Amino acid sequence: MFPIDVRDIRPIYEQIIDNIKEQVIKGILKPGDQVPSVRQLASMLTVNANTVTKAYQQLERQKIIETIRGRGTFIAHVTTKQVNEDELEDIRKTLKSSCMQLYYMGFSKEDVVKEISKIYEELIREES
Amino acid sequence: MFPIDVRDIRPIYEQIIDNIKEQVIKGILKPGDQVPSVRQLASMLTVNANTVTKAYQQLERQKIIETIRGRGTFIAHVTTKQVNEDELEDIRKTLKSSCMQLYYMGFSKEDVVKEISKIYEELIREES
């Protein structure tokens, strides 16, 4: 599967969320694909099952996966998510914090744009 | 001073850090300017003095402010911070998470670039 880094700043459940999202965006996981059960993934990543549960709950709330009782958990069929203003505001705060840190490291606006463009491109690079 | 938002995802001390950084970047606070004492700022924001202390300690470690014994706390004289690879890697992870969230909201690469450009520009608007 994918690696969990216990030293990562992000909590483990967020790493799981980010990894699955990334695989969906990159097309590695496609709508209808089954994802491992909570217990399977927990043992694959050697993390606590509660941690995977938390990640799956959030992914489900975000309509990225869906659980069908008795059958398992699957990648949802894409429904472009509508813009949530509160969430967007939180993202902006995060971006602003990152910008300030980069500013202090001497990054110009162009440097920042270059950085984020590269990140976005790597994400949606067709069939990675 | 500036508002503390208890509903903000960021802890209070981080909001304080971000706000002061922002004022320095925008040139509202200049090198040598005195910032409110721990107790003053605490009562202005109606937060506990320890919370302000924590924010100030981190700002001091980042060389953004400096404390002069018995006199108070001041904006540091700029010393361009050198790039820390570990820190940069953490920022990249944060940017990637934000990109994925924005992608799910339907933001194209151009939209994301526009968004971050606006944020960066607002930050340095008044020739810092």
Place this chain on the structure above:
Amino acid sequence: MFPIDVRDIRPIYEQIIDNIKEQVIKGILKPGDQVPSVRQLASMLTVNANTVTKAYQQLERQKIIETIRGRGTFIAHVTTKQVNEDELEDIRKTLKSSCMQLYYMGFSKEDVVKEISKIYEELIREES
């Protein structure tokens, strides 16, 4: 564990820092070893948990220990720390103060060298 001396000139959190550093240097604590949890150490030393937290935070900043979310705190895997000129200058000032005190007690250069050699040797005695 180790004793806290309330009469010591150093604050408690510094005594904790120094004690753990010493155990690491002496090889009593090895990379990967778990150190007591904040609460455990606090009750062992009968000090407040916040005091231990402060010591651990500084040790973490110095890359001597690392915290793994929900699992505990561990001795870091050694990464030789690079020389920080500012820090070195501070150490030199401290050494100079000590030298002057010793000079007044009648210590010759050879006495001082003998003293510090003994201290250093006791530190690394058991092949760390």
Place this chain on the structure above:
Amino acid sequence: MFPIDVRDIRPIYEQIIDNIKEQVIKGILKPGDQVPSVRQLASMLTVNANTVTKAYQQLERQKIIETIRGRGTFIAHVTTKQVNEDELEDIRKTLKSSCMQLYYMGFSKEDVVKEISKIYEELIREES
């Protein structure tokens, strides 16, 4: 006179103590020499008079200066100070902390000895 560095880790009163001790050790100030009055030194260094008072009190307790009522303050006539075991123990703790810091910066015993020798020599270099 001598410079006070408000950014120095040492409190101002300690800087004053250290500076006067240093001048005595180096022979710049000799037994019987008059030192500035508290108010004079305070205005020379632009520090608070209480700070100078504190420094002078400690220097007097250490028999390095002596105050003659109505006449002023003078460098004391040398009387080799006897070794105070408690004080020596404190110095050892300080030296140990410094050794540990230097050890973490990669200093060998020889490096540390070289460092402290240089500091001691610069101190007693005849007529600096």
Place this chain on the structure above:
DNA sequence: GTGGTCTAGACCACG
């Protein structure tokens, strides 16, 4: 159970 955040409040060192 683990550490992180925050409060209220005391006391101290420095100036």
Place this chain on the structure above:
DNA sequence: GTGGTCTAGACCACG
């Protein structure tokens, strides 16, 4: 008056 240290204790996030 300024920040630094420390306590007691609450509540939260993560696992």
